[in-house]
Amino acid sequence: MSKVIGLTGGIASGKSHVAAAFVRKNIPVVSADLLAREAVKPGSEGLLAVSRAFPEEMSSDGSINRQLLGRKIFHDPPSRILLEKILHPIIRQLYLKRKEALSKENPVIVYEVPLLFESGANKEVDLCVVVDVPESLQLSRLMERDGLSEKESLLRIRSQMPRADRLQLADRVIEGNLSRVSLDSVIEDLIHQVLSGK
Ligand SMILES: CC(C)(COP(=O)(O)OP(=O)(O)OC[C@H]1O[C@@H](n2cnc3c(N)ncnc32)[C@H](O)[C@@H]1O)[C@@H](O)C(=O)NCCC(=O)NCCS
């Protein structure tokens, strides 16, 4: 079985940037955000369940209107909890399948999952790595990248675990504003750490 590095961090902290550095080292990355999209692909049970629970957030072609559903769940915590209840078990099954397939040829894999601790997936990985930035930088990145207002961005940030709690649960912390060169050396060190089991 492969060793699994769980890669997490608040929204827009820089996880994808760090994930790309692992890929440069030929370490495969499984993204929970992509699995969440796979969970609602056309004709899937996930899509059917979401469309029953959120009929007003669907597009006319039967797919999810991601902008509307995002707005709904980040404004209304019970809706967010309901959506997670539908999708997280499906995402977990998709992850386990992907992990099994990758395990045959890869000593280390990365599971990039924004809600690593919130979903309990941290119990199923060998090392929890948190990408961390100050909240002011996180906020400006999120507003710029997704074109969201400050209010909308703060709602999204606050729907996730507070930064201090996440840092406490981390085995390793990576600063989310490292240059590519510094990041590559941190990543090499991490791969070594997880392989040596320290
Ligand atoms: C609400 C949805 C449709 C919005 O889609 P959209 O394409 O706009 O965003 P995307 O999926 O790329 O997510 C962007 C970021 O939002 C944050 N986010 C997504 N879902 C959640 C959630 N339930 N709680 C807190 N933050 C979340 C993450 O940091 C994620 O990286 C989508 O995020 C979704 O289906 N979320 C529920 C599934 C889930 O919990 N995914 C998180 C990975 S486990």
Ligand SMILES: Nc1ncnc2c1ncn2[C@@H]1O[C@H](COP(=O)(O)OP(=O)(O)OP(=O)(O)O)[C@@H](O)[C@H]1O
């Ligand atoms: N080390 C870095 N230096 C400068 N800018 C960065 C760095 N890492 C990420 N960014 C920028 O910050 C923004 C958010 O980064 P990224 O998309 O990697 O975050 P994320 O944690 O994967 O987000 P999400 O939770 O939404 O999936 C992007 O616009 C990206 O270009």
